[in-house]
Amino acid sequence: xxxxxxxxxxxxxxxxxxxxxxxxxxxxxxxxxxxxxxxxxxxxxxxxxxxxxxxxxxxxxxxxxxxxxxxxxxxxxxxxxxxxxxxxxxxxxxxxxxxxxxxxxxxxxxxxxxxxxxxxxxxxxxxxxxxxxxxxxxxxxxxxxxxxxxxxxxxxxxxxxxxxxxxxxxxxxxxxxxxxxxxxxxxxxxxxxxxxxxxxxxxxxxxxxxxxxxxxxxxxxxxxxxxxxxxxxxxxxxxxxxxxxxxxxxxxxxxxxxxxxxxxxxxxxxxxxxxxxxxxxxxxxxxxxxxxxxxxxxxxxxxxxxxxxxxxxxxxxxxxxxxxxxxxxxxxxxxxxxxxxxxxxxxxxxxxxxxxxxxxxxxxxxxxxxxxxxxxxxxxxxxxxxxxxxxxxxxxxxxxxxxxxxxxxxxxxxxxxxxxxxxxxxxxxxxxxxxxxxxxxxxxxxxxxxxxxxxxxxxxxxxxxxxxxxxxxxxxxxxxxxxxxxxxxxxxxxxxxxxxxxxxxxxxxxxxxxxxxxxxxxxxxxxxxxxxxxxxxxxxxxxxxxxxxxxxxxxxxxxxxxxxxxxxxxxxxxxxxxxxxxxxxxxxxxx
Numbered sequence: 001x002x003x004x005x006x007x008x009x010x011x012x013x014x015x016x017x018x019x020x021x022x023x024x025x026x027x028x029x030x031x032x033x034x035x036x037x038x039x040x041x042x043x044x045x046x047x048x049x050x051x052x053x054x055x056x057x058x059x060x061x062x063x064x065x066x067x068x069x070x071x072x073x074x075x076x077x078x079x080x081x082x083x084x085x086x087x088x089x090x091x092x093x094x095x096x097x098x099x100x101x102x103x104x105x106x107x108x109x110x111x112x113x114x115x116x117x118x119x120x121x122x123x124x125x126x127x128x129x130x131x132x133x134x135x136x137x138x139x140x141x142x143x144x145x146x147x148x149x150x151x152x153x154x155x156x157x158x159x160x161x162x163x164x165x166x167x168x169x170x171x172x173x174x175x176x177x178x179x180x181x182x183x184x185x186x187x188x189x190x191x192x193x194x195x196x197x198x199x200x201x202x203x204x205x206x207x208x209x210x211x212x213x214x215x216x217x218x219x220x221x222x223x224x225x226x227x228x229x230x231x232x233x234x235x236x237x238x239x240x241x242x243x244x245x246x247x248x249x250x251x252x253x254x255x256x257x258x259x260x261x262x263x264x265x266x267x268x269x270x271x272x273x274x275x276x277x278x279x280x281x282x283x284x285x286x287x288x289x290x291x292x293x294x295x296x297x298x299x300x301x302x303x304x305x306x307x308x309x310x311x312x313x314x315x316x317x318x319x320x321x322x323x324x325x326x327x328x329x330x331x332x333x334x335x336x337x338x339x340x341x342x343x344x345x346x347x348x349x350x351x352x353x354x355x356x357x358x359x360x361x362x363x364x365x366x367x368x369x370x371x372x373x374x375x376x377x378x379x380x381x382x383x384x385x386x387x388x389x390x391x392x393x394x395x396x397x398x399x400x401x402x403x404x405x406x407x408x409x410x411x412x413x414x415x416x417x418x419x420x421x422x423x424x425x426x427x428x429x430x431x432x433x434x435x436x437x438x439x440x441x442x443x444x445x446x447x448x449x450x451x452x453x454x455x456x457x458x459x460x461x462x463x464x465x466x467x468x469x470x471x472x473x474x475x476x477x478x479x480x481x482x483x484x485x486x487x488x489x490x491x492x493x494x495x496x497x498x499x500x501x502x503x504x505x506x507x508x509x510x511x512x513x514x515x516x517x518x519x520x521x522x523x524x525x526x527x528x529x530x531x532x533x534x535x536x537x538x539x540x541x542x543x544x545x546x547x548x549x550x551x552x553x554x555x556x557x558x559x560x561x562x563x564x565x566x567x568x569x570x571x572x573x574x575x576x577x578x579x580x581x582x583x584x585x586x587x588x589x590x591x
Contacts, residue, residue, distance in 0.1 A: 005305060009481075009569040010402055013063035013251065021562060023068050027335065043267040053106035060126070061109075061398075064484055066527050068335075069073075069544045073299040075499040077565075080291040081426055081427025081576065081586075081590060082249060082426075082543060082545070083424065083425075083427070084426065084540070084542050085113065085119070085541070085542070086113040086114075086117055086423040086543070087103060087106050087113060087116060088103070088115075088385070088422075088540070088542065089105060089422070089423055089426060089441075090106065090117055090120055090121075090417075091103065091106065091541070092439070092590075092591040093193070093311040093382055093383075093417075093422070093591055094120065094121065094124055094189060094193065094382075094417060095097045095189030095190070095192075095193065096183050096184075096189060096192065096193065096435055096438040096441050096442060097435075097439030097440075097443055097591075098284060098442065098443065098541060099442045099443070100443075100445050100520075103121050103541050106120050106575065109123075109397070113423070114361055117417075117418065117423060118418060121414060121417045121418055122269045122414075122543055124189060124190035124191075125190065125410055125413065125414055126230065127188040127190070127191050127228075130187050130188050131187070132186055132187050132188055134185065134187075135181070135182060135185040135186040135187065137187075138181055138185050138190070139178060139182070140378045141182055142172045142177065142181070142449070143324055144177075144178065144179075145170070146158070146170055146171040146174050146175075146216050147174055147175070147178060147216055147220070149171070149216060150217075151214060151217040151221065151242075151327055151328065151330065152326050152327055153212045153424055154171055154213060154216055154217055154314060154327065155213070155242070155328075156327070157327060157329025158170060158171055158211060158212075158213035158214070159209070159213035159214060159242075159327060160324065160325075160327075160360060163213075163459075164545065168209050168212055168213045169212040170212070170513065171209070171212065171213055171215045171216040171217075172206050172212040172213075172466065174216070175215050175216055175219050175466075176465045176466065178210075178400070179192075179219075180438070180448075180450060180465075181448070181449075181450070182436070182551050183196075183438045184438055184441050184442055184448055185447070185448075190229075190413075191224065191227065191380075192399070193382075194227045194228070194413070194524075195219070195223055195224050195227060196435075197198075197227075197377075197378070197381045198223045198226075198227050198234070198436065198474070199219070199223055199466065200468075200473030200474055201269075201270070201374075201377060201473060202222075202232055202234075202238045202244070202270060203224070203269075203468055203470075203471050203472060203473035203474075204218065204243045204244055204247045204391065204466070204470045204471075205247060205467065205468065206243070206466035208243075208246060208247060210242050210243070210246040211242070211243040211246060212463075212550070214241070214243060214327060215240045215243065217241065217242070217243075218243040218244075221466075222234070222235065222238055222241050222243075225237070226409075227409060228355065228407065228409055228410040228413070229406060229407065229408070229409055229410070229411055230364035230403075230404075230405065230406050230407075230408045230409065231365055231370075231374065231399070231403070231408055232361065232366070232403070233362070234405075234409075235270065235271070235340070235361050235365050236358070236361055238270070239266075239317075239320070239357070239361060240264075240320070240329040242322050242327055244262070245262075245320065245322055245329075246322075247283075247471070248262035248265055248471065248561040249261045249262065250262035250317055250320050251321060252321070253314065253317055253318050253319075253324060254318050254335035255315065255318050255335055255336060255337035256335070256340075256468070258311075258314045258318065259310065259314070260310055260506075262309050262317060263311075263313040263317060263360075264310050264314075264315075264343040265366065265471045266313065266360075267305050267309065267313070267364070269366040269448065269458070269471055269472055269473075270364075271365065271367065271369075271370040271374075272304075272367060272369045272373055273369070273370075273373035273376075273377075274363065274371055275369075275372075275373060275376075276303070276304045276305060276369035276372075276373065277304065277305060277306075278293065278294040278302075278304035278305060278306050279306065280306070280307055281293040281294075281306045281307075281308075283306070283308045283342075290342060292306070292308075292342075292344070292345035293306065294306065296345060297368070299361065300345055300346065301344050301345060301346055301367070302344040302345040303368070303369060304346060304369065308341070309343050309344055312341040312342055313341075313343050314358075315337035315341050315342065315361045316337075316341055316348060316356035316357050316359065317356070317357045317360070318334060318335055318336045318337045319331050319332040319334070319336035319353070319354070320354070320357055321336050331353060332576075333353055333500050336353060336354075336356070337356075338353075343359075343360055343366070344363055346363060348360075353476055360537065364575070365403065368396070368400055371396040371399040371401075372392060372393070372396040373396035373401060374396075374412075375392050375396040375399050375412060375416075376392045377476075378395065378412065378413065378416055379392050379395060379416055379421075379474055379590035380477075382413075382416050382417065382422065382480070383416065383419075383421055383422050383425050383428075383429075384425045384428035384429050385428055385429050385476070385477040386428065387421065387422050387425075387476055390421065391416060391419045391421040391422070392421065394415060395415050395416050395419075398411055398412050398415045399412045412537075426479075426590060427590055429477075429478060429590070429591050430478045430481055430482065430589045430590055430591065431481075431589055431590075431591050432463055432474065432476070432481055433458075433462055433481070433486075433489075433490070434463050435591065436461070436589070437461070437493060438560075439517075439588075440494065440497065440583050440588075441497075443538070443539045443583075444497075444515045444517070444539075444579070444583075445499075445515075445520060446514065446515045447515075447516075455491050457492075457496050458493060460489050460492075460493075461486070461489045461490065461493060462481075462486060462489070490584065490589075493586055494580050494584055495580060495585050496516060497580075498515060498517075498576045498577060498579060498580035498583075499576070499577075502577040515576070517535075517576045517579045518572060518575055518576070520538075521534065521571075523533070526565035526566055526571065527563055527564060527565055527566070528553050528554075528556035528557040528562040528563075528566060529553055529562050530580065531556055531561055531566075531571070531575065531578065532544070532549060532552050532553050532556060532582070533549075535578070535579050536549070538580060539579070539582050539583065539588065540582070540587055540588065544582065544585060544587055545587065548585045548586060548587055551581075552578060552581045552582065552585070553582060555574070555577070556574055556575075556577060558574065
């Protein structure tokens with residue numbers, strides 16, 4: 001396929017190569033129910049308001065032979081949810097929800113929604129032009145010691161020698177803390193959203209000693225350094241990082257003892273995805289010679305991969321190592337497979353050394369199947385669990401035609417964020433735990449600093465940062481995050497955050513976190529209905545639907561007339577819990 005050529009023709013070839021299979025799936029349904037007893041007033045009231053109903057799953061077309069990980073194309077009927085304005089949608093997807101003043105600032109960017117969205121997107125896609133000195137000052141005040149260290153400094157100080165475990169994991173711990181602080185306070189919100197996406201895409205379990213000690217490098221230089229750049233450059237940086245080389249065992253891959261872990265995930269997760277797996281197939285043709293059974297493009301490159309491609313790529317990456325003295329990438333020619341390999345029906349140069357692996361990365365980064373797979377995942381993150389094929393194909397064409405440009409990924413993201421699909425879709429995705437907690441802290445204008453007490457409360461939600469053991473990253477569909485226990489953990493941390501006398505922790509953790517709802521409420525607002533509406537607009541940018549609003553009004557009124565002023569002591573006692581109910585409402589979960 002030549003540069004600039006559309007992906008449509010290759011899509012048709014792929015479609016023609018599939019034999020259709022129907023695979024009905026069960027319909028998981030979580031019905032409305034009262035979840036907690038009356039003694040827990042906060043959770044009792046929210047039980048009347050929350051009603052997540054994971055949508056039904058319909059039959060899908062799949063390849064005849066599934067890969068190790070089959071493509072997650074689950075068609076889900078949407079829950080009926082009235083969409084908010086495009087500006088609110090943007091603040092919940094381009095950012096981790098609005099902080100006070102964010103909506104007003106966005107509304108000032110143009111005379112209509114289209115102008116405002118375009119201006120906001122372009123602003124966020126140029127993070128270097130955004131003054132983020134306030135967030136920088138907050139980070140500086142934490143006294144972090146590893147965030148500015150080079151890859152070699154990290155290796156020397158934290159990876160090798162007789163280093164205590166607390167020092168080995170310091171770069172990881174400081175990155176976790178900085179990630180929360182940036183997500184809450186940074187004005188460069190799209191960078192934070194995309195960093196979360198790419199960490200999941202190139203997932204590494206960070207608590208390995210080699211990953212933990214160099215995690216600052218992986219986060220800062222590999223992920224953040226490339227997320228608005230070129231995918232091929234990012235792919236190479238990932239492949240040569242200590243974190244990935246150790247995590248997927250390529251550090252032990254030799255011609256005499258091949259280890260296919262990295263090559264397998266490179267195909268299945270990092271580039272082509274399981275959706276482009278052709279199945280178990282022989283490469284021996286009728287004449288006894290090599291024959292790749294998948295359809296080819298105009299340049300003879302196979303449009304889908306088979307297991308033999310993974311095996312050949314494994315040999316291409318033999319000898320990719322880390323210099324034990326410096327932590328830098330090095331190539332060990334003595335353990336490399338010095339013969340020509342054939343990957344996706346294309347032969348590598350015989351005995352080309354490190355260039356064998358570079359050849360594979362080039363082939364995959366420039367493949368139309370990679371364009372579609374990456375863009376489908378980006379659309380799933382930024383739009384809905386099951387994004388329309390129209391925007392996936394549009395973004396994939398940009399990804400493919402701009403694949404040699406230094407800002408390729410920036411152009412792809414811009415295409416997605418300015419699409420009609422982006423601004424018209426709602427109620428087809430919920431916040432994952434990290435998004436939920438960060439958006440709560442942003443909307444509440446919390447005075448946040450990291451503490452162990454917060455960590456112990458957060459991690460039971462199921463998305464501890466950089467801690468997903470398998471290489472596929474945290475799930476990104478609402479079915480995974482709407483189980484009873486998952487939602488219960490959200491209510492627990494919300495209750496803890498809003499219960500003012502508890503949230504500071506003990507000892508050194510005390511006073512690290514405060515959410516003062518009373519001080520943020522105008523004194524003249526005294527009626528339960530007005531209090532609920534004020535905080536609904538403050539948190540959501542709009543009023544709650546009637547079925548979610550009424551139970552919260554009743555909670556705040558506590559048997560009084562909801563249209564009459566409340567006594568000050570009742571407001572002081574119940575306001576923070578009323579705000580918590582809004583944070584627990586279905587409307588706050590959607591994004």
